[in-house]
Amino acid sequence: KYDNFKSFYKSFLIKRFRRIYPVLVFIVLLFLVLINFYDPRTNNTFLTGLTSLFAFSNIFLYTQSIQYFSDISSYNSFLHTWSLGVEEQFYLIFPVLYFLVIKNRKLFKLFLVFFISVSIYFFINEYSQNFSSAYYLPQYRFWEIATGSLVALIPKFKSNLLQNINLIFLIALLFSNIENNALLHVGIVVSTAFFILLYDSKTFLDKPLNDFLVSKLGLLSYSLYLIHLPIGIMFKWYDVNLDLFYYLTLILGLSVFTYKYIEIPNRLELKISKQKIIFFITVIMSLVVLN
Secondary structure (H helix, E strand, C coil), rough: CCCCCCHHHHHHHHHHHHHHHHHHHHHHHHHHHHHHHHHCCHHHHHHHHHHHCCCCHHHHHHHCCCCCCCHHHHCCCHHHHHHHHHHHHHHHHHHHHHHHCCCCHHHHCCCCCHHHHHHHHHHHHHHHHHHHHHCHHHHHCCCHHHHHHHHHHHHCCCCCHHHHHHHHHHHHHHHHCCCCCCCHHHHHHHHHHHHHCCCCCCCCCCCHHHCHHHHHHHHHHHHHHHHHHHHHHHHHHHCCCCCCCHHHHHHHHHHHHHHHHHHHHHHHHCCCHHHHHHHHHHHHHHHHHHC
């Protein structure tokens, strides 16, 4: 489809940009203003949000030695954007490898297996020695996203028995009281990969997974991911113990709004003009002064 690498790389990044950035920019800019009213540690939170707009909040959090599960980080409205930073960094590098090797699909699969294996090896070793680097830095996290790329290239197959066993294993991992460790991460990713490969198999969860509301939640998942933490932390700073029902209703309502009026229109067509760039820079500079 693409005659050269430049057109392929440009097209890939534009598609990813349209998918990721409109909602990200809206939510981050909104809360970069709001945190001034309730977050006394505005500087750290502000810089996390700001760096998330440039795809390296994970690196910023690492350089600040901010442990993901620490008390301090639990009050950072943009803490969750570390994973988006890893994803965006993957998107900058992976297309280059893809374009170079994809002409030989079998070789590309073997390359992915090697790439994933090396990344997992470093992740497991680093996890016990330096938790922050294993958690935040891309070289220790690329295996998770690359696993999804490999799954996309492997033919799907059916096995009701294997899928049911896999689902029980996955649910057990998610709801067990196993201490957080590197192998737990690997187990969940591998089990999820098998779930996708065996998706057409019949399971005891067929009815709830195919439910209309569940499929709608899937469409809202990106907006829910971005907005759930800033909302929760805002109420946490105000010491408001919001009922779970009202919390879910609030984030679902806001996610429907951002999905309908920001995600969908910009995913179909997002034009980047000189005026929009100047406006964006002006807003960022104004927020820097405000904070």
